[in-house]
Amino acid sequence: MNENEKKVIEQIVINTVKKLINEKDSPNRVVLGISNKHIHLSQEDIETLFGAGYQLTNIKDLKQPGQYAAKETVKVIGPKGCFEKVRILGPARPESQIEVSLTDARILGIQAPVCESGKLENTPGITLEGPNGKIALDKGVMVALRHIHMPLDIAARLNIKDKDWVSVETCGVRKTIFCNVLARVSDKYDYEMHLDTDEANAAGLKNDDYLKIIPNR
Incomplete structure (x- = not known):
């Protein structure tokens, strides 16, 4: 492998890491907690x-x-x-x-x-x-009921109010869209989605996976 090839690979890795960080920092990316x-x-x-x-x-x-x-x-x-x-x-x-x-x-x-x-x-x-x-x-x-604990600042950025319904998209081999997800908005909450073990297993999910919120319009 020559120096130019190494630089290309290094840049690909850097861009991939930046993309993952940006996705996780995006307000519509919520971490999963399995109950x-x-x-x-x-x-x-x-x-x-x-x-x-x-x-x-x-x-x-x-x-x-x-x-x-x-x-x-x-x-x-x-x-x-x-x-x-x-x-x-x-x-x-x-x-x-x-x-x-x-x-x-x-x-x-x-x-x-x-x-x-x-x-x-x-x-x-x-x-x-x-x-x-x-x-x-x-x-x-x-x-x-499947739900998301959502702090006020995240809810404001996503234009979501307490008791709104949203959909949530997963990724991976068993990619799934969960509909009828209740948004619970409060300044007392940390940002986290909760699914039970049946739902998580069916979609091939694990704790601390990141999911994408799709507001219902």
Whole structure:
């Protein structure tokens, strides 16, 4: 390889790296976070499952400010099946909520609706078992609606408002366009898209992949 060929190859590499950096820095490029089944608990339910006055133990901060994975896990028991050691995410919430995939729901033997986090109306219940007790919840199991946490500055640049719907395009061998993605806009959010394990696996995605937002017009 002569010097001219080396310079051509070096320039190609430089241009490729610049292109990747520019794409990742573009406001319509959002990083992916894949959500496995997990639980959000009220403080009352935490104390029923783990003991009076119990506080969750933070073992890993999540990308969204103030959110973390707790050391504590519980058993989730459905009419047909169960899952051991399902991770709790903190901090405590006003109401308990269990987020699963459609595959998880079938294993448990329940029909969990696809809905926005926090919208617990018409969701089925489930039994949770911890080291200090058991709870039979009458609602709270859902398949979380695919969504994007979006800070105000990014939303303004993309002309997207809270509760708008967008589409998101992936790349790779199983290139996919996800429609009906809810934009959740707040100054309390870090920029991140959430899919569950079913959706991510179907599109061949992994954590920290970059996806492209296509605003619906």
